[in-house]
Amino acid sequence: MIWQVKCWTEQGESEWSEPHWFELGLLGPGDWSARWIKPAEPVRPAAGRRPAMFVRGEFELGGPAVRGRLYATAHGIYEVFLNGSRVGDAELAPGYTEYHRRLQVQAYDVTALLRPGRNALGAILSDGWFRGQVGLPRSHDQWGSELGFLAQIHADLADGSAVVTGTGEGWRSARSHIDTADLIAGQSADLRRLPQRWCDPGFGTAGWDPAAVAGDGYSNLVASPAPPVRATAELAPVAVRPVPGGQVFDLGQNLNGWVRLRDLGPAGTAITLTHGEAIDSGGDVTTRHLVVDLPFIPEPLPAGQVDRVIAAERPGEAFEPRHTTHGFRYVRVEGHPRVLTAADLAGVAVHTDMTRTGWFRCSDERINRLHEAAVWSFRGNACDIPTDCPTRERAGWTGDYQVFVPAAAFLYDVAGFTTKWLRDLAAEQWPSGLVANLAPSPPAESQGGFLAGMNGSAGWGDACVIVPWEIYRAYGDRRLLQEQWPSMAAWLGYVERSAAGARHPERAERRPEPLPHERYLWDSGFHFGEWLVPGTDLKGPAEFEEFRRSDQADVATAYFAHSARLMSRIAAVIGRTADAGRYARLADRVRAAWQAEFIGADGRLHPDTQANHVRALAFGLVPSGLRAATAGRLVALIRAAGTHLSTGFLATPQLLPVLADTGHLRVAYQLLCTDTMPSWLYMIDRGATTVWERWDGLDADGVPCESLNHYSKGAVITFLHRYVAGIRLLDGAPGYRRFEIEPRPGGGITWAQARHDSPYGRIESAWRLNGGELILALAVPPGTTAAVRLPDGSGRTVVPGRHALRCAFPPQEGR
Numbered sequence: 001m002i003w004q005v006k007c008w009t010e011q012g013e014s015e016w017s018e019p020h021w022f023e024l025g026l027l028g029p030g031d032w033s034a035r036w037i038k039p040a041e042p043v044r045p046a047a048g049r050r051p052a053m054f055v056r057g058e059f060e061l062g063g064p065a066v067r068g069r070l071y072a073t074a075h076g077i078y079e080v081f082l083n084g085s086r087v088g089d090a091e092l093a094p095g096y097t098e099y100h101r102r103l104q105v106q107a108y109d110v111t112a113l114l115r116p117g118r119n120a121l122g123a124i125l126s127d128g129w130f131r132g133q134v135g136l137p138r139s140h141d142q143w144g145s146e147l148g149f150l151a152q153i154h155a156d157l158a159d160g161s162a163v164v165t166g167t168g169e170g171w172r173s174a175r176s177h178i179d180t181a182d183l184i185a186g187q188s189a190d191l192r193r194l195p196q197r198w199c200d201p202g203f204g205t206a207g208w209d210p211a212a213v214a215g216d217g218y219s220n221l222v223a224s225p226a227p228p229v230r231a232t233a234e235l236a237p238v239a240v241r242p243v244p245g246g247q248v249f250d251l252g253q254n255l256n257g258w259v260r261l262r263d264l265g266p267a268g269t270a271i272t273l274t275h276g277e278a279i280d281s282g283g284d285v286t287t288r289h290l291v292v293d294l295p296f297i298p299e300p301l302p303a304g305q306v307d308r309v310i311a312a313e314r315p316g317e318a319f320e321p322r323h324t325t326h327g328f329r330y331v332r333v334e335g336h337p338r339v340l341t342a343a344d345l346a347g348v349a350v351h352t353d354m355t356r357t358g359w360f361r362c363s364d365e366r367i368n369r370l371h372e373a374a375v376w377s378f379r380g381n382a383c384d385i386p387t388d389c390p391t392r393e394r395a396g397w398t399g400d401y402q403v404f405v406p407a408a409a410f411l412y413d414v415a416g417f418t419t420k421w422l423r424d425l426a427a428e429q430w431p432s433g434l435v436a437n438l439a440p441s442p443p444a445e446s447q448g449g450f451l452a453g454m455n456g457s458a459g460w461g462d463a464c465v466i467v468p469w470e471i472y473r474a475y476g477d478r479r480l481l482q483e484q485w486p487s488m489a490a491w492l493g494y495v496e497r498s499a500a501g502a503r504h505p506e507r508a509e510r511r512p513e514p515l516p517h518e519r520y521l522w523d524s525g526f527h528f529g530e531w532l533v534p535g536t537d538l539k540g541p542a543e544f545e546e547f548r549r550s551d552q553a554d555v556a557t558a559y560f561a562h563s564a565r566l567m568s569r570i571a572a573v574i575g576r577t578a579d580a581g582r583y584a585r586l587a588d589r590v591r592a593a594w595q596a597e598f599i600g601a602d603g604r605l606h607p608d609t610q611a612n613h614v615r616a617l618a619f620g621l622v623p624s625g626l627r628a629a630t631a632g633r634l635v636a637l638i639r640a641a642g643t644h645l646s647t648g649f650l651a652t653p654q655l656l657p658v659l660a661d662t663g664h665l666r667v668a669y670q671l672l673c674t675d676t677m678p679s680w681l682y683m684i685d686r687g688a689t690t691v692w693e694r695w696d697g698l699d700a701d702g703v704p705c706e707s708l709n710h711y712s713k714g715a716v717i718t719f720l721h722r723y724v725a726g727i728r729l730l731d732g733a734p735g736y737r738r739f740e741i742e743p744r745p746g747g748g749i750t751w752a753q754a755r756h757d758s759p760y761g762r763i764e765s766a767w768r769l770n771g772g773e774l775i776l777a778l779a780v781p782p783g784t785t786a787a788v789r790l791p792d793g794s795g796r797t798v799v800p801g802r803h804a805l806r807c808a809f810p811p812q813e814g815r
């Protein structure tokens, strides 16, 4: 279907746009005639050590094709080939979803690869997420224990006839040259065993086994709203150093992906590549901080991230794994007979190929580096699903994306990427309405195992409400809210019942008779709470157990109130008037319960932590008359910590905005610009190129602790976009139909600029301080209006176009 756009406005008529097109794929089970096939696997080693398998079949075309389409998917990861050529440039297909209910099918244009006569279609299949190791516990065989491949070709021939063919009877399989392939452990290949032309027509399959035709159905097959994962950038090493036994390549950037090694040496050379985020004091790669060593698991689980290749010495030979990814900046290469140079290796960044939509720069280079680190952390954690880290877990932790989604939606077009993920979140929601902590949620982590009992944590499960809301604000698409409504409503139902149905044992002991407000106090179930507050490490199983049982009602009830409030707004947007009223009343009651429990008679908040004050202000939980006092107490707590933050996982993103909104902009800038622990610039000063999971990710001696690539704390860049550059979304005008520009200079920054490609077009805000004046240059896209507010309090509404505004801005003292 070809389509073009033209628009008529009060300013006249536009030209027709360039023609674009779309076509429909296979819409339902009835469109499939190909059958699932399974490679013969007489021996199946333990997960992490399983080989990738070849499958291939041939078909006949009676003449040249004028149009060819291939539809393919797999149980496991597939790479597909037609007549010797790799089809498409998608990596790690079919991607990671809640496979039982949602398995994605990719469609490829293969017109140019089809030929009259015999054609050969083949694939390399590996374990991937489907049955390889996933998550912190390294669980495996989560969605099935057998690999499978399903592919269907539709060829329209020049003579007007059509051929539909695909996987089924007659396909054969063999073990590939990839001896092991696992997303966590890594990949090893013996290129001497790569059969030449294995996917050309007529290749002799003596020694190959018949692939079994399987009865697996088509009912879970879906198209993807997200762009595919691709190799999106290549990085040249910035340094190569010798270490005992090999060489270490430094890519200068922590990323998710793999390397391309261009020289493998003489046939039989066995090379080992170890990927890591950090180096030790001797300059060698260390992955010790990525080993999973927890009080409640019997034995430490290895970090993985090791690839191996044996050279065949064929012309143009290179190693690029493709059936695994690693989180790394450094690679140790061992086993090469010669001294390699930077030209021999490249880092390949691999993630969902989203369109970049947001940029920020300012006069402070360290803040620019912080912004860049957050961008790279998102790139490193957007490999088909939003993850916590690309190393230790690579899991779709809901809380992590919940805190980062506003930043993500400024930097990239994440509409499709997020819609895909939310569908998985909803697909695996428990019958009770509980939202699992991970999406997708491997069965071992929701139906058993040590993580199962932690599901449904406040601030994590609330992602089902907060994420669609933020996506709606950024793109204005109501359909996602409508689509996700049942999931959100089920979660709120679960929370409401949990709050009403149980009490924390300590509260019950303190106060045997429940007070009426406790019906709305969520003090049961497991909650991570604020999590990762500086200086609150859990040491040993006993401390963990104590934490597991602790009362986190201040955090959980705050999220209950916040999500109920958002539900009321969402209901209004999608025309559910009665629900809007019901959730508004619920939000009021939950807020009253929170106040009854956590605001003392003297107006002070309990617990008396920065995080609690931040959350209370951000979620509107304190009565308006108390806001100034609450903000004052927050500042006092910050001062008492030597002008340092002491927030953890959940409240950190809201800290600077809350300070700026309550009249403490200067304190917000002081925290942003602080470079002693804990602070963002402490990371940057220690060379972080991605954001660390912990404030002390590298200790004073440079020894790493936990992940060095977690985007959660990078959510602070939203302050750069919305306050420093001042581009602000409005709730009532989603997609930037109307927006605000309100730069709030500070921190000694003398100029800042941000650009965002909104659904209406490019928004720009660029200001500089010059001789006691602030000069602001703006771009407002067609169809929008911007309310501009300047630091001197003046303001005006501006229409589409470019504008320059000025106001007095006397020089500030200090930061």
Ligand code: BGC
Binding pocket: 388, 389, 393, 397, 399, 400, 528, 531, 710
């Ligand atoms: C992950 C987090 C996640 C958390 C839950 C960690 O192991 O890496 O980012 O949200 O667990 O608290």
